[in-house]
Amino acid sequence: MSGSLNISGRTTESVNALAGALVDRLVAGAAKYRIAVERGSLGELLIDAGAKVPGGIEAGLLLTEICMGGLGSVTLSHAPAAPKWPFWLTVTSADPVVACLASQYAGWSLSHEKFFALGSGPGRAQARAEKLFDELSYRDLADRVTIVLESGSPPPKEVVEKVAARSGVTPDKVAFIYAPTQSLAGGVQVVGRVLEVALHKAHELHFPLDDIIDGVATAPLSPPHPDFVQAMGRTNDAIIYAGRAHLFVKGSAAAAKELAEKLPSMTSRDYGRPFAEIFKAYKGDFYKIDGSLFSPAEALVTAVETGETFRAGEVNLALLDKSFGG
Structure with missing residues (x-):
């Protein structure tokens, strides 16, 4: 697994490998995070973080770090300057260009028939399906990829096949994490x-x-x-x-x-x-x-x-x- 970026000071780590470790933590703590994990018809990993399950704030914090390809830290803390809404998310990244633009940005339009969702997360950096990547030198090359969807349902197999093919991996090496904006985890990752x-x-x-x-x-x-x-x-x-x-x-x-x-x-x-x-x-x-x-x-x-x-x-x-x- 490797990632490369021919710009001095930028990460050369694989965002999918870093995020993969966080996905493993999410899966291992499924009960704790109140999420559901299953394999789809093509072997893809499907993680419901708020559609048919409660999910929660903790799941949302980890989901946001996954979106950032493991290159960011997301915490929740008290902000006394805003007494009505005292709890705030703080997001940091030592490599914000890669973490935010090459990974977190929801820029990949994924659709088939009635299904539509914008894909974010480190899988984008491997698929490089958007024009934005013409301006970003970062290219990931990992043996597993992760895509996060703001959606109340998992992707159909046609979308799974598209993501896998574009990423150069088999479907069983693709993880999809989905949560609607109305959910706790979904809301956290948007504010994040x-x-x-x-x-x-x-x-x-x-x-x-x-x-x-x-x-x-x-x-x-x-x-x-x-x-x-x-x-x-x-x-x-x-x-x-x-x-x-x-x-x-x-x-x-x-x-x-x-x-x-x-x-x-x-x-x-x-x-x-x-x-x-x-x-x-x-x-x-x-x-x-x-x-x-x-x-x-x-x-x-x-x-x-x-x-x-x-x-x-x-x-x-x-x-x-x-x-x-x-």
Whole structure:
């Protein structure tokens, strides 16, 4: 098993191998994590983390680390500055470009007939099925792969075959972990993308990815909701209105300052309403929403070569309360 990236300072470890060890821990602790594990018709490993089982916050924390290819740490801690919603996720990664963009980003569209889900996780780095990988040198080569799906059902065999073929492995070497956004684990892993959305926004702003050397981000644990739109809204609002990200970058102070100013969600024309309201206003067309909305509320960027830190944006607890029902 090996992973390679011809960029100085980036990981050469296999994200699928690292995540595989976490998947093994999840499976071994199935009762503890309140998940269900089975083999599908093609031998694929299917892990239900919240569709027909309770799952939970602990499962969600581990699921988020799996999404990051084992290159991130996700913890839950108390945040006294937000008394109504005191428990926040903190996400760190010493290699955020690989962890967040090559692994965690939900960028692989997987569908067959009525089934549709966006695939995230380290399997993306081996399949390299998205245009994004034209700009990422990281390529994984492992004997087993893992894909995480925001879905209430397991993938059909046609999707299993597609993932296996694209990854160069047999179906029995593919693990699918699925959980709907309405579930506890599903909600945790979406909020756990707070660092990833900062990286994705930086990429959209054409900031040199090679210059991002470290990152940490935090966002509040969102309460679940049985309605999909409301659940999706709350997880997004946790990041949009209360997420905070701190990136450490090489290069000039001017470039760091510009990145900080452009990163926050308040730069979006759609900022100012709970996400569920925005989604409904666009009649459920996700792609009509201004893409710059998907970013943390507050950004800090430190230019490590000058020691200067720049910040922009702010946490909006009033809108968070409106979204969370507080």
